Amino acid sequence: MSICSLDKINVGQQAEVLELKTAGAMRRRFLDIGLCGGALVECVGRSPMGDPSAYLIRGAVIAIRAVDSKSVIVRSD
Amino acid sequence: MKFAGDIHQNCAHCSKPCAKGSQRLTTSNYSLTTTATIALCGNPNVGKSTVFNALTGLRQHTGNWAGKTVSVAVGRFETTRYSYTIADLPGTYSLLAHSAEEEAARNYICFNAPDAAVVVCDATCLERSLNLALQIMEICPKTIVCVNLLDEAARRGISVDLERLEKNLGVPVVGTNAHNKRTLAVLTERLDELCAGEISVNPPVLRYIKPIEDAVELLEPICRDYLKCGVPPRRAALALIDNDVSLKEKIEENAGAKIADNRELSQAIDSAAAMLSENGITPDTLKDHIVSCILENAENACKNAVKCGKRRVSKADGILTSKAFGYPIMILMLMCVFWITIVGANYPSELLGSGLFWIGDRLSDFMAFIRAPEWLSGVLVDGAYRVLAWVVSVMLPPMAIFFPLFTLLEDLGYLPRVAYNLDRPFAKCKACGKQALTMCMGFGCNAAGIVGCRIIDSRRERIIAMLTNVFVPCNGRFPMIITIISLFFVSAGGLLGSVLSALVLTLVILLGIFATFGVSKLLSCTLLKGEPSSFTLELPPFRKPQFGKILVHSLIDRTIFVLGRAAAVAAPAGAVIWILANVSAGGATLLSHITGFLDPFARFIGLDGVILTAFILGLPANEIVIPLAVMAYMQLGSLSELAPAQMFTLFTANGWTATTAVCVIIFTLMHFPCSTSLLTIKKETGSWRWAVVGAVLPTVCGVVVCAVVNALMG
Numbered sequence: 008m009s010i011c012s013l014d015k016i017n018v019g020q021q022a023e024v025l026e027l028k029t030a031g032a033m034r035r036r037f038l039d040i041g042l043c044g045g046a047l048v049e050c051v052g053r054s055p056m057g058d059p060s061a062y063l064i065r066g067a068v069i070a071i072r073a074v075d076s077k078s079v080i081v082r083s084d
Numbered sequence: 085m086k087f088a089g090d091i092h093q094n095c096a097h098c099s100k101p102c103a104k105g106s107q108r109l110t111t112s113n114y115s116l117t118t119t120a121t122i123a124l125c126g127n128p129n130v131g132k133s134t135v136f137n138a139l140t141g142l143r144q145h146t147g148n149w150a151g152k153t154v155s156v157a158v159g160r161f162e163t164t165r166y167s168y169t170i171a172d173l174p175g176t177y178s179l180l181a182h183s184a185e186e187e188a189a190r191n192y193i194c195f196n197a198p199d200a201a202v203v204v205c206d207a208t209c210l211e212r213s214l215n216l217a218l219q220i221m222e223i224c225p226k227t228i229v230c231v232n233l234l235d236e237a238a239r240r241g242i243s244v245d246l247e248r249l250e251k252n253l254g255v256p257v258v259g260t261n262a263h264n265k266r267t268l269a270v271l272t273e274r275l276d277e278l279c280a281g282e283i284s285v286n287p288p289v290l291r292y293i294k295p296i297e298d299a300v301e302l303l304e305p306i307c308r309d310y311l312k313c314g315v316p317p318r319r320a321a322l323a324l325i326d327n328d329v330s331l332k333e334k335i336e337e338n339a340g341a342k343i344a345d346n347r348e349l350s351q352a353i354d355s356a357a358a359m360l361s362e363n364g365i366t367p368d369t370l371k372d373h374i375v376s377c378i379l380e381n382a383e384n385a386c387k388n389a390v391k392c393g394k395r396r397v398s399k400a401d402g403i404l405t406s407k408a409f410g411y412p413i414m415i416l417m418l419m420c421v422f423w424i425t426i427v428g429a430n431y432p433s434e435l436l437g438s439g440l441f442w443i444g445d446r447l448s449d450f451m452a453f454i455r456a457p458e459w460l461s462g463v464l465v466d467g468a469y470r471v472l473a474w475v476v477s478v479m480l481p482p483m484a485i486f487f488p489l490f491t492l493l494e495d496l497g498y499l500p501r502v503a504y505n506l507d508r509p510f511a512k513c514k515a516c517g518k519q520a521l522t523m524c525m526g527f528g529c530n531a532a533g534i535v536g537c538r539i540i541d542s543r544r545e546r547i548i549a550m551l552t553n554v555f556v557p558c559n560g561r562f563p564m565i566i567t568i569i570s571l572f573f574v575s576a577g578g579l580l581g582s583v584l585s586a587l588v589l590t591l592v593i594l595l596g597i598f599a600t601f602g603v604s605k606l607l608s609c610t611l612l613k614g615e616p617s618s619f620t621l622e623l624p625p626f627r628k629p630q631f632g633k634i635l636v637h638s639l640i641d642r643t644i645f646v647l648g649r650a651a652a653v654a655a656p657a658g659a660v661i662w663i664l665a666n667v668s669a670g671g672a673t674l675l676s677h678i679t680g681f682l683d684p685f686a687r688f689i690g691l692d693g694v695i696l697t698a699f700i701l702g703l704p705a706n707e708i709v710i711p712l713a714v715m716a717y718m719q720l721g722s723l724s725e726l727a728p729a730q731m732f733t734l735f736t737a738n739g740w741t742a743t744t745a746v747c748v749i750i751f752t753l754m755h756f757p758c759s760t761s762l763l764t765i766k767k768e769t770g771s772w773r774w775a776v777v778g779a780v781l782p783t784v785c786g787v788v789v790c791a792v793v794n795a796l797m798g
Contacts, residue, residue, distance in 0.1 A: 027372065030368055031618075032617065032618045033618035034368075034371075034372075035180075035371070035618075036618045036620050037620075038178070038180075038371065038372065038375040039177035039178050040177060040212065040620060040622075041211060041212045041215060041379055043372060043375055043376045043379060044372070044376055045376065045380075046379075051401075052401060052402070052405060054405055054410070054504050054505050054507060054508060055405065055406065055407045055410035055411060055505055056505075056508035056509070057508070058507075058508050058511070059504065059507050059508070059511075059517075059619070059621070061401075061405075061504070061623055064212075065209050065211045065212045066206075066208050066209025066210070066211065066212065066242075066392075067206075067208075067209040067212060067622060068401075068622070068623040068624075068625075069620050069621065069622050069623070070504050070507065070517075070619075070620065070621040070622075070623060071619070071620055072507070072511060072616075072619055074511075075618065075619065075620075
């Protein structure tokens with residue numbers, strides 16, 4: 008169990024979202040895709056240049072840039 | 085419920101009132117066939133457009149990436165009981181946030197008072213789909229939840245218990261597979277029953293955490309009394325405490341009253357805000373709480389209705405986006421598409437050309453027969469018709485091959501992976517990874533690529549994508565680049581030759597992609613300053629493409645569309661070219677005056693006056709640049725074609741060197757886009773200013789690069 012930001016979790020690792028530390032458009036976008044407190048996220052891959060990464064969120068695979076996922080605080084197992 | 089005749093909503097595609105419904109009234113005895121309006125909603129990329137097409141028979145193009153429908157398309161279909169008008173709303177994830185699409189969808193549901201809503205949900209991620217469905221049900225209780233992509237879910241070990249889901253949601257739930265028309269019969273049947281009031285709906289009330297619930301309860305009764313606008317009072321109350329400005333404005337507009345004018349209401353809003361802040365809920369966290377509550381409701385509705393297998397990420401993804409294979413596969417795929425296009429288009433092009441030119445000769449005969457003056461025959465047949473025939477025969481076959489191939493990759497879901505692979509460099513240029521998709525489209529036709537930029541959310545990034553789209557060579561420029569490559573750089577013939585040509589062509593394209601990055605970066609630092617916007621890109625599962633539909637869609641939607649636009653400008657341009665080539669002043673044709681005038685500048689950038697003039701006169705369609713140059717060199721009166729060997733002799737006799745060839749290729753890649761693309765930029769940005777930038781920018785790049793290359797090589 009450790010608390011870190013979403014961009015730090017490895018491919019194949021699962022995590023639970025604790026908090027979104029961002030405001031404005033990106034926060035709304037996160038909420039749209041169901042990324043809010045309590046949501047389960049799994050990192051499923053990275054693009055060839057290491058960024059963005061693909062996350063499995065509520066059944067859909069969504070690519071997020073590290074600069075944005077940095078503001079998602081998660082608890083990973 | 086409205087009776088037929090009440091609605092004369094125009095059909096989105098023909099802008100005429102569709103007469104189907106009224107015809108029915110006059111021909112049948114029972115005049116009780118009623119019409120009903122349906123709003124079709126759903127997340128992006130859940131097969132909403134496919135459902136729409138299957139219901140209405142309209143060909144609205146669907147693609148396997150998020151965000152295809154940008155405006156509201158309206159279609160019609162009939163059942164035995166109703167004549168339906170159905171509005172295909174833009175795909176959205178929720179009705180709370182404020183993108184243009186979400187506002188359009190929300191306003192339609194709130195204020196157009198549809199008789200019923202159909203929410204298309206993705207069985208593979210039902211929770212997220214229900215997030216939207218619950219919000220829609222809150223406004224329009226007469227909703228049918230249509231769980232689509234059940235077959236795909238089954239393949240991934242996800243099963244959905246539709247009866248249980250129906251019980252949980254309190255509205256009809258149907259399972260569909262939009263590719264299978266029979267499954268839609270259930271949908272229309274229940275739609276009939278719902279509209280007839282034979283099904284009672286009882287959607288759950290969305291409950292929030294206590295402080296928000298208290299605030300809503302405080303405002304709800306006042307909203308009920310004062311804001312009669314079609315929005316349910318509870319939803320209106322939520323908009324007020326959430327300070328949803330755009331919805332508030334629409335509510336005021338529809339209720340015909342200002343919220344600020346009502347003292348009781350304003351006071352209640354203030355005390356609701358005070359109550360929330362006492363409980364530590366700021367405007368920012370409020371939205372979070374609202375969304376989490378709705379998502380929690382969605383989770384609960386799914387809880388005993390969805391059985392989940394573990395989502396496996398497709399093996400293909402592991403390869404297609406891997407460090408080792410991601411880029412090589414992309415480049416290989418690109419080369420394959422070009423190779424098939426080039427080789428496949430050769431023969432049909434020749435056939436079409438000789439057919440059309442044969443007709444041209446008969447037209448000339450006819451002109452001679454009716455003793456038309458020579459100039460008239462020249463302008464019409466040798467000018468307008470010949471250029472038109474040229475453009476059609478050179479443009480049609482490659483497009484008819486390229487667009488289906490492109491649509492195949494699109495339907496398959498490969499293109500979002502391209503955007504995923506390439507996002508990093510685009511982000512470095514402060515642009516959007518989806519620009520990669522519009523570039524792919526640009527290979528077919530830059531005008532189509534520019535229209536495709538609509539999938540990019542941020543305006544700044546969208547304009548960058550539009551302005552740089554011209555750096556990918558379209559089908560109109562391929563043949564030209566290939567001709568010069570094969571004349572000057574690849575001597576081998578046959579299969580080896582065509583593979584080598586494709587290789588050199590790929591290098592040229594890489595140069596164009598390099599220019600795209602450079603100019604995107606430049607624009608981000610100058611004219612279109614800004615930071616990259618919020619970026620999330622959905623990677624949909626790979627789907628089996630529907631070959632028949634691909635052929636029809638890509639031929640009708642893209643090929644014919646592009647061809648029509650090009651033909652419309654080619655004919656008049658042909659007339660102008662003929663006049664320039666045949667009218668003399670001071671002992672030389674107008675054309676030679678122009679080429680002479682441009683020659684010194686053209687020499688400076690490694691071209692010559694004739695080539696530069698050909699580029700300028702080729703503004704309507706780049707296809708005619710080479711034939712124009714041949715015409716000018718040989719001092720003929722109309723566009724001409726030569727066998728490769730003769731063309732090589734002609735060009736070298738007119739002073740072409742390897743440097744000239746390189747500069748021509750570079751200038752082909754980087755110069756003002758064709759007139760159709762410029763008009764499209766103007767239309768999409770709403771300003772001539774960007775169209776001018778779109779013409780000047782690549783031309784300056786081309787001139788600079790050509791001048792440098794000329795100085796280095798020459």
